[in-house]
Amino acid sequence: MQLTKLDRWLKERFIYETHILTLRLPEGGLPAGVKLKEIDSVKSGDYRFKLIIKDNDLADEVLTILKKNRLMYSTHIIEGKHWYNKRIAPEGRSFTYQWIFRFITVVIACVAIWGVSILLRNPALIATIKDTLKELRSGL
Secondary structure: OOOOOOHHHHHHHHEEEEEEEOOOOOOOOOOOOEEEEOOOOHOOOOOOEEEEEEEEHHHHHHHHHHOOOOOOOOEEEEEEEOHHHHHOOOOOOHHHHHHHHHHHHHHHHHHHHHHHHHHHOOOHHHHHHHHHHHHHHHHO
């Protein structure tokens, strides 16, 4: 299904993570909000550190720092493993359309319940229904 701007923004803001692999850390340090992991050289090849960043603006800032310090790096955008991934970005469906359809369904159900309650408060209708049921039972 087509993703809306809201769907793309939700994925970008809450699901995607930027992983930056680098050999060395910058001399000035890293800004707050960057999660640092040291990785085995066997798994990563030339890289020694993995910087995990959830905010795009912060990732751009870190990349600027790395470029300024002329450090070799590799960037990967991945989906983080969060409990809410299936809720915010269901596989093959749009979060926005899903909630719009749920809202419309709830509104229709509420209107139907309200209409039935109004009809059942009408004593003439209740009497007609009872007479009809008696006639059907006597005819069978």
